Amino acid sequence: MVYQIYMQGLKKFSGNTTLRIAYAFFLLDKMHSKQQALQELIDVEQKNPPLDEQFIIYRYKKIIEDDIAEAQQNEQKGGGLDVVNELSFQNLLRMCQAYIEGAALLHLEFWSQLSEDQPDLAKLADIGNKITLAIKVVEDQWQKLMKINPNNTKAMRLFGEFLIEIVHDRERGEEVLEK
Numbered sequence: 001m002v003y004q005i006y007m008q009g010l011k012k013f014s015g016n017t018t019l020r021i022a023y024a025f026f027l028l029d030k031m032h033s034k035q036q037a038l039q040e041l042i043d044v045e046q047k048n049p050p051l052d053e054q055f056i057i058y059r060y061k062k063i064i065e066d067d068i069a070e071a072q073q074n075e076q077k078g079g080g081l082d083v084v085n086e087l088s089f090q091n092l093l094r095m096c097q098a099y100i101e102g103a104a105l106l107h108l109e110f111w112s113q114l115s116e117d118q119p120d121l122a123k124l125a126d127i128g129n130k131i132t133l134a135i136k137v138v139e140d141q142w143q144k145l146m147k148i149n150p151n152n153t154k155a156m157r158l159f160g161e162f163l164i165e166i167v168h169d170r171e172r173g174e175e176v177l178e179k
Contacts, residue, residue, distance in 0.1 A: 017049035035084045038064045069147040089148045096141040100162050103134035
């Protein structure tokens with residue numbers, strides 16, 4: 001019944017981030033569905049919630065991802081990825097690809113600003129800070145991917161190419177590609 005109420009509320013107030021976070025908690029605590037709760041938190045994060053809600057989302061995403069990774073490590077001792085972990089891995093891989101694309105676009109913007117006759121130094125500094133944060137986010141996503149499935153060639157190729165082509169860290173990129 002509560003599930004139905006949440007679904008109706010989400011249809012009516014789809015942009016309400018507080019409601020979506022409450023629904024994620026409901027999924028996690030009452031429905032015992034970590035994967036659905038994680039997906040809901042990821043969806044809410046895309047709606048640019050206020051800072052306090054961003055913190056809640058970040059913290060609970062981290063808790064759920066750590067729980068999933070720990071469960072998966074325990075399971076790997078006895079076998080391969082289950083369906084839930086595979087879905088989680090695919091979702092994280094898509095997010096990582098999106099973050100890599102964002103980092104690439106920031107690099108392009110930086111170099112286009114720098115190629116102007118009189119580049120705006122404040123804008124260059126701002127873009128440089130965004131690039132640093134984007135690279136950090138990609139590396140965090142990479143670590144999460146490796147916790148779930150450290151032997152995925154597609155993910156390794158994606159990250160290796162990112163390091164070589166965008167970050168220009170050829171040594172580390174080739175090291176990742178050799179694995």
